Amino acid sequence: MMSHPLASRLDQIAPFHVMEILKMAKALEQQGRHLIHMGIGEPDFTAPPAVVDAAASAMRDGRLQYTTALGIPELRSAIAKHYRDAFNVEVPEHRIIVTAGASAALLLACGALVQPGAEVLMPDPSYPCNRHFVAAFEGKAKLVNSGAEQRYQLSAAAVREHWTAQTAGVLLATPSNPTGTTIQPDELKAILQEVRARDGFAIVDEIYQGLTYDHAPSTVLTIDQDAIVINSFSKYFSMTGWRLGWMVVPEHMVAAVEKLAQNWFICPSSIAQYAAVACFEPQQIAIFEARKAEMQTRRDYLVPALRELGFSIPVTPDGAFYVYANCSALTDDADHFAKDVLQKAGVVITPGQDFGPFTAKDHVRFSYANSLDNLKEAVRRLAEYLKQGS
CATH class of the missing domain: 3.90.1150.10 (Aspartate Aminotransferase, domain 1)
Structure with a gap:
C-alpha cells in the first residue's frame, strides 16, 4: 500500500x-x-478538594457546553484580579486569553508571530517544545549557549550579539525548565529593551511563576505590558491533566489570537475553566x-x-x-x-x-x-x- x-x-x-x-x-x-x-x-x-468540587458542580449544573474561544468571563476576571493582588499590576480582562494548557498558548503565540524563515532566540538549555513550536510554523529556533555565568538564561548581551536581520523575537522562560533559574529583574528589563529597540517580540513563559523561592514571584508585565505572557494551571495550581492555561497579549493581538483559537481549539475545557475559578479563592x-x-x-x-x-x-x-x-x-x-x-x-x-x-x-x-x-x-x-x- x-x-x-x-x-x-x-x-x-x-x-x-x-x-x-x-x-x-x-x-x-x-x-x-x-x-x-x-x-x-x-x-x-x-487539585485541592474545592477545585474538584467546583468541577463536579459545573457538571451537575449542566455547564458543559462550548465557551467562547477566549474563556469564560468569570475566569478571566479572576486572573485579572490575581495580577492586581499578587503583583500590583493592572491587566485588562480582554487581554487575557484562557487556553487549553500553556502548550496551546505557546502554539497560538507562535502562530500569530512567527513568519516562515524567521529566527527566534532562546537559551540553550531550554524546554524542547519551545523550539518545536517555532519550527511548526517554519521558523527557526536559534539556540544561544547559556551557561552558569548567565544563570543558564538568555542575556541582554547575547541578544545584541546574536540578533540578525532574520531575527523576529525572543522566547524566554522564568523560572526555567530545565534549570529552575529565574532571569533577574534588571537583566530581564535590559533584554526587553534590546528586543524593543529592534522592533521584535518577546514571549515570556511564566508557567512556574508561583513556584519561586528566596524572593517573591514576579511578572514581566510590571516591566513591559507589550510582552506576550504564557501561564498555566499545571504547576503552582497542581492541575496538570486538566489542560488549562492562559496568555496575556497586547491589545493589537487580541483579535488575531482569538481567530486562531476559534479555528484551532474552539474553546478550552468548560469543566476545567469553571473549576479553575476556585483556585483563586483565599483558602x-x-x-x-x-x-x-x-x-x-x-x-x-x-x-x-x-x-x-x-x-x-x-x-x-x-x-x-x-x-x-x-x-x-x-x-x-x-x-x-x-x-x-x-x-x-x-x-x-x-x-x-x-x-x-x-x-x-x-x-x-x-x-x-x-x-x-x-x-x-x-x-x-x-x-x-x-x-x-x-
Whole structure:
C-alpha cells in the first residue's frame, strides 16, 4: 500500500529522548522493580478538594457546553484580579486569553508571530517544545549557549550579539525548565529593551511563576505590558491533566489570537475553566502556598545533597522544581549515566540532551516534585551506586 510523504517540517521536530528512559522505567516496574521518579516535571500534589468540587458542580449544573474561544468571563476576571493582588499590576480582562494548557498558548503565540524563515532566540538549555513550536510554523529556533555565568538564561548581551536581520523575537522562560533559574529583574528589563529597540517580540513563559523561592514571584508585565505572557494551571495550581492555561497579549493581538483559537481549539475545557475559578479563592491560595513551602524544603535538602555526591550545581535554582546538575566529574556521557542510574540504582532522572546540545553531554535534570522521604531514598541509592564505581 502506497503511503503519502509526510510534511518536511517533521524533520525539524526531534522526539523526546526522555521517553526512552520512561519506557525503560515502565519495563522495570512491570518486572517488580521499585523506582523513584525524579524525571517528570509534574507536581506530586493534585487539585485541592474545592477545585474538584467546583468541577463536579459545573457538571451537575449542566455547564458543559462550548465557551467562547477566549474563556469564560468569570475566569478571566479572576486572573485579572490575581495580577492586581499578587503583583500590583493592572491587566485588562480582554487581554487575557484562557487556553487549553500553556502548550496551546505557546502554539497560538507562535502562530500569530512567527513568519516562515524567521529566527527566534532562546537559551540553550531550554524546554524542547519551545523550539518545536517555532519550527511548526517554519521558523527557526536559534539556540544561544547559556551557561552558569548567565544563570543558564538568555542575556541582554547575547541578544545584541546574536540578533540578525532574520531575527523576529525572543522566547524566554522564568523560572526555567530545565534549570529552575529565574532571569533577574534588571537583566530581564535590559533584554526587553534590546528586543524593543529592534522592533521584535518577546514571549515570556511564566508557567512556574508561583513556584519561586528566596524572593517573591514576579511578572514581566510590571516591566513591559507589550510582552506576550504564557501561564498555566499545571504547576503552582497542581492541575496538570486538566489542560488549562492562559496568555496575556497586547491589545493589537487580541483579535488575531482569538481567530486562531476559534479555528484551532474552539474553546478550552468548560469543566476545567469553571473549576479553575476556585483556585483563586483565599483558602486555595493558602493551600498552594503551603505546597510551595514544601517544594522549597525539598530543594533545600536536595541541592546540597547532590553537591556532596559530586554533582556541580553552580547556580542554586530559585524556582520551579528542578535541579540542573553538571555530572562531568562523575561521567563523560550524561545519557548513558541516566540510563545506568535507572538500571542499577532505580532512580529516574532526565539526561540533558533533550534541552539542547550545549549542555547535553554533561548535565542531568532532577525533579524534586516527589516526597522528601523519596528524595532521601534516591540520594541514598545514588550514593551507593557511586560508591560501587557506577
